[in-house]
Amino acid sequence: FLATLLIGATLSSAMAPSPLSLEEGVRSWQPQQGDILHVNTKENLGYLIHPDGRRFVFRVATGQKRAVRYIGLSYFAATPEGRWLVKSHHIQGDRITYGREGHFLRMYKDSDEYSHYGIHTHASADSMLREKDRYASMGCIIVSNSLLDLLERTYEQNGSQLPVVTASGPPEYLLAMGE
Numbered sequence: 001f002l003a004t005l006l007i008g009a010t011l012s013s014a015m016a017p018s019p020l021s022l023e024e025g026v027r028s029w030q031p032q033q034g035d036i037l038h039v040n041t042k043e044n045l046g047y048l049i050h051p052d053g054r055r056f057v058f059r060v061a062t063g064q065k066r067a068v069r070y071i072g073l074s075y076f077a078a079t080p081e082g083r084w085l086v087k088s089h090h091i092q093g094d095r096i097t098y099g100r101e102g103h104f105l106r107m108y109k110d111s112d113e114y115s116h117y118g119i120h121t122h123a124s125a126d127s128m129l130r131e132k133d134r135y136a137s138m139g140c141i142i143v144s145n146s147l148l149d150l151l152e153r154t155y156e157q158n159g160s161q162l163p164v165v166t167a168s169g170p171p172e173y174l175l176a177m178g179e
Contacts, residue, residue: 022058026146029056031154035162037119039141041079042168044134046143048154049171061125061134061142062166070138071116077139079166085111086119086155086162096123103148105155107164117141119164121148141166 034051039060046060062079070077084107092098099121106118119141122128128136129144136142141164143151155162165171 022144023146025056025058026150029150031150031157033158035154035158037151037154037162037164038171039079039164039166040168040170041081041166043170045170046141046147047171048150055171058143058147059129059134061122061128061131061136063137063139064135068138073116075139077137078135079117079137079139079141081166081168082109083111084109084115084117084164084166086164087111087160089152089155089160092120099123099125099145099148101145103152105148105151105162119143119148119151121145 029048032050036049038047038049039045039062040047041062044060044062046058048056048058063077065078066076068075068077086105087108088106090104090106092102092104095102097120098104100123104118104120107115109115117140121144122137122142124136125142125144128134128142151162
């Protein structure tokens with residue numbers, strides 16, 4: 001999927017972020033086969049990217065840049081950079097951490113290694129997403145309820161999988177790094 005991302009980034013490098021509001025963007029974006037989610041962990045922005053390079057840009061919250069103790073683990077909570085594949089959808093019982101419906105899209109490292117990381121909303125997602133820096137999670141990617149619905153539709157459109165790249169820059173960052 002990286003080749004698709006690089007083609008999309010090349011075709012869309014001159015495009016500015018979407019001028020639409022989040023809700024207008026969610027309503028107008030139509031998931032397509034081959035869509036990719038790129039998360040810029042430096043600026044806490046998400047990019048849904050079509051294979052032809054068109055993109056929808058939105059705010060996300062990523063992991064806190066500090067050591068934490070959470071779910072019996074001690075670790076540095078910044079969202080790790082890498083290539084992931086969402087391969088499963090879960091309903092979690094914790095409606096604070098996972099939002100009112102508990103939806104959780106689990107990310108697998110290098111497409112097959114189970115991880116604790118994923119994409120979900122949070123009971124405080126609206127206030128988290130209004131912040132300037134938005135480093136608020138325990139490592140997962142936090143999105144709004146409407147955006148999570150869109151990502152779930154994208155996951156379904158792509159045969160119950162969604163390629164995800166987390167990097168400390170926009171999609172063009174990968175081109176500059178020579179990947």
